[in-house]
Amino acid sequence: MFAGTWRQLVGGLFIGELGGAYVLLSLIGMGHRNDDMQGTALFASGMFGMFTRIIALIIVMVVAEHWRTYFNPYTALVGYLLGFVFVVAGLYGFAKSRDTDS
Template sequence: MTQDRLNARLRATKLWGLAFIVLTVIAWIAIRGLHQLIGGLFIGELGGAYVLVSLIGQGHRNDDMEGTALFASGMLGMFTRIIALVIVMVVAEHWRTYFNPYTALVGYLLGFVFVVAGLYGFAKSRKTDS
């Protein structure tokens, strides 16, 4: 039961993230004067989508990984998320006429916001035996 609730919450979090990206594309099409700001938000959200996938999509929910292997997996995930941030920021800075670096950073951080907001309700209602 708990595993089903967690999987449902993770699917909903991914769908909310995808919906936010679609809304950003619609805003980019509809609002002509803010293309640079919205473009930066969009590429940041693409990096944030990787954050979402790497944190909740590739989690170790059903395996028995522990110890050194789990630590190495977490370090690799952290390293790839930092690389994704560097790529987003370099692209936004290099093509500054198309992308705003500040909104790109905000868009990237939205991936973390979706993870925390999506799993907050699940973690709050989870029963513990302490």
């Protein structure tokens, strides 16, 4: 019984991290592809990216809720958001280590 709950927790983290990895890779990839865009095209690209990231979250949560025997929905959400925590922490560390004497 206890091993089953651990499997659900780890499964939820795993599926959430898969969705979060897609989001982070799409943020990085779209940022580099849209370097020369401006105005309405850049806005439309940003809106399309936002909707695909929301759809990724919805898919992760629906899968976790539908197969509750394998995935815990709460840890799936935590796994999804964990990537953002790592990015913010990395950006903070990068900003803190930059030389500001220039």
